[in-house]
Amino acid sequence: MHTKGEWxxxxxxxxxxxxTKDGAGTRDTLIVCPTIDSDGHPNLNVSEEDKQLISASPxxxxxxxxxxxxxxxxxxKLGETINIQHIEILMRLSxxxxxxxxxxxx
Numbered sequence: 001m002h003t004k005g006e007w008x009x010x011x012x013x014x015x016x017x018x019x020t021k022d023g024a025g026t027r028d029t030l031i032v033c034p035t036i037d038s039d040g041h042p043n044l045n046v047s048e049e050d051k052q053l054i055s056a057s058p059x060x061x062x063x064x065x066x067x068x069x070x071x072x073x074x075x076x077k078l079g080e081t082i083n084i085q086h087i088e089i090l091m092r093l094s095x096x097x098x099x100x101x102x103x104x105x106x
Contacts, residue, residue: 002053002104003031049106056104063096 005020018032032054033045046054070089 002049003029003047005029007031052106053104056100059100059103063093063100066096067093 003020007018008021009016009018011017015034017030017034020029020031031046031050035043035045037043070093
């Protein structure tokens with residue numbers, strides 16, 4: 001399961017870190033944390049689940065833009081009877097969301 005909560009980037013000791021907003025800076029709330037490996041090379045500590053979620057974020061962003069495009073404006077109006085075009089749009093949005101979630105969950 002990916003790290004829950006509001007994520008926030010912050011700088012500490014010249015290294016950027018990603019943690020949760022409610023506890024940024026404490027070890028148990030770090031999401032992405034820089035480190036130095038035993039061979040002296042820099043690395044990042046991040047869970048596999050959070051890596052998948054981060055990798056899927058562009059797809060999820062595109063899915064949200066598609067959702068906004070089709071549900072805001074002229075495509076849907078409150079109280080309007082749903083027609084076949086609306087069903088096709090909802091099916092397309094459902095498929096886009098399903099693929100983004102699948103990528104995020106691995």
